Amino acid sequence: MGISSGTIMTLIFSALLFFISLIAHRKRWWLTFYVTGSVAFMAAMIASFILTGFDITIMSIEAQNIAGTATLLGIKSVYLPPNAFIFQDPTGWSIFGIGFECSSLIEISVLISLLIFYPGYSRKSKVRYAFIGATMTYMANLIRMFTIIYIVNIFGKSAVYIAHAIIGKLIFFLFVILLYWYLLTRPTVNLVRNRIKAGKFE
Incomplete structure (x- = not known):
């Protein structure tokens, strides 16, 4: 399987930002380091x-999970390899295909990346919260898709x-905002507050 030009550009973009983040770390430009990293x-x-095909695997698993869950809950649904399924509606059948943008992999990647470079957590906490955050984001996406089917x-x-475009996305992004608040924003606010109280804020 060939590598698309978009994937090549993404790798180049990533390498360039990693280089900038290394410079920012050496210069102690912490905000720049956090963002670029x-x-x-x-x-x-x-x-x-x-590149690894992991995206296709995840989309396939999601399609199978939704089709199986819908059938168990009374909405007859059939999985269509590799990443789609059909389900009954009032006039017959509808097809639902899961693309990369709908797979939650982008949101999971963003969350894990922000956690990995977040300075307020220990390495063990970063791994734990990354796992919890990825799992919860994946589950929220399944709920979003099942809501659409319903x-x-x-x-x-x-x-x-x-x-x-409206209800499903609203449900998903509200959940993601709450998750980001709990894992990133809230601890940052608490960290700043504690430093101010201790007179250590720089």
Whole structure:
């Protein structure tokens, strides 16, 4: 399987940012180091998913999980390899294909990258929170997709746009915002507050 030009550009972009992050670390430009390092790691993760075929594996697992869950809950659904499934709606059948953007791999990559370079956690905590965050993001995406199926199953194909572009995305991103608050924003606020109280804020 050949490497696409987009993947090559992503790898080049990642390498360039890693180089900048090394310079920023040496110069003690901590915010620059955090931003460039996180983005570089995220880009490298996404490129590695595509190069190894891990993205197809995850999308296939998601499609099978949703099809099986929908059937168990009374919405007849059939898995279509590698990353799609069909399910019943009021007028017949609808097909749902899971693409890279809908797989949650981008959101998982962003979260893990921000955690890996986050200075407020120990190495053990970073690994633990990265695992928890990735798992919860994956589950939230499954809930998003099942919500779309449930709405289309009741209201038909005319509800696809509202279910997918509005309700599904709203549910998913609200969850992601809450997760980011818990894992990144809240501890940062607490860290700054404690330093101010201790008179160690620089």
